[in-house]
Amino acid sequence: MNELIAYFESIPSSHRAAILAGGIAFFWILESAVPFFKFRYNKWQHAGINLFFTLTTIIINFLLAFILLFTANWVTTHDFGLLNWLPEMPMILYTVCGLLLLDLIGAYAAHYFEHRWYLLWRFHLIHHTDTYIDTTSGNRHHPGESVIRFAFTTIGVFLVGCPMWMVFLYQTLSVVFTQFNHANICLPKKLDKILSFFIVSPDMHKIHHHYQLPYTDSNYGNIFSIWDRIFGTYSYMEREQLIYGVDTHMDPKENNALGNLLKIPFQPIRKPSQE
Numbered sequence: 285m286n287e288l289i290a291y292f293e294s295i296p297s298s299h300r301a302a303i304l305a306g307g308i309a310f311f312w313i314l315e316s317a318v319p320f321f322k323f324r325y326n327k328w329q330h331a332g333i334n335l336f337f338t339l340t341t342i343i344i345n346f347l348l349a350f351i352l353l354f355t356a357n358w359v360t361t362h363d364f365g366l367l368n369w370l371p372e373m374p375m376i377l378y379t380v381c382g383l384l385l386l387d388l389i390g391a392y393a394a395h396y397f398e399h400r401w402y403l404l405w406r407f408h409l410i411h412h413t414d415t416y417i418d419t420t421s422g423n424r425h426h427p428g429e430s431v432i433r434f435a436f437t438t439i440g441v442f443l444v445g446c447p448m449w450m451v452f453l454y455q456t457l458s459v460v461f462t463q464f465n466h467a468n469i470c471l472p473k474k475l476d477k478i479l480s481f482f483i484v485s486p487d488m489h490k491i492h493h494h495y496q497l498p499y500t501d502s503n504y505g506n507i508f509s510i511w512d513r514i515f516g517t518y519s520y521m522e523r524e525q526l527i528y529g530v531d532t533h534m535d536p537k538e539n540n541a542l543g544n545l546l547k548i549p550f551q552p553i554r555k556p557s558q559e
């Protein structure tokens with residue numbers, strides 16, 4: 285456990301980049317071997333757009349990282365935050381509690397409000413315009429959304445009282461889990477179901493990418509599935525019935541054009557067909 289903490293305390297940027305790139309490569313190969321949907325799409329062109337958004341997400345997080353570092357250092361030196369107010373506990377339990385709470389505030393709540401507030405939805409919408417969900421879709425976030433998510437992560441670190449190693453650990457897990465649950469792979473249904481009791485499984489997250497309400501507004505979880513179950517936002521549908529996208533933006537010409545995707549947040553809002 286101590287080695288793990290020491291590693292994440294000073295994880296080199298090159299290792300973080302290698303995990304991101306290695307994860308995409310790993311799931312890309314798996315998608316070719318056991319695809320779930322046999323998409324007829326230009327995988328490279330599709331990946332090009334999503335990797336552009338991955339790159340902007342990395343740049344924004346890099347530029348703003350000092351805020352996160354400052355927050356984590358401040359809560360640690362001031363013993364501030366939920367984790368620091370809990371009674372003494374074994375390190376492993378402390379870590380699990382921290383990851384769970386950061387997942388709730390920094391990710392689940394961020395995602396929930398992105399679907400509830402139109403101002404935030406305008407930016408998050410770009411993630412949902414993808415009609416070919418694969419491992420590269422995981423970080424298809426408009427730069428505006430990357431800033432929104434960063435703000436929630438910072439609030440999460442502040443309220444939970446996370447040390448920086450825990451933030452790095454969470455972010456590393458988040459990258460890999462996001463790649464996993466967006467990957468166009470076919471897990472046995474039973475295995476997916478069992479996983480979905482603990483973590484956000486591929487089927488669970490893909491239901492969130494179904495093009496119509498109420499499914500779009502469900503399964504907000506990032507790593508852990510417990511929050512959707514506790515807050516009643518869990519939903520299920522058979523994977524064969526999934527249609528990816530969002531009903532207000534189904535035109536491939538709009539969804540596969542980078543320039544348009546960047547402009548969507550500033551276009552007039554469109555009403556979904558079901559509410």
Ligand SMILES: [Zn+2]
Pocket residue numbers: 395399408411412492
């Ligand atoms: Zn969403």
Ligand SMILES: [Zn+2]
Pocket residue numbers: 411421422466489493
């Ligand atoms: Zn997604």
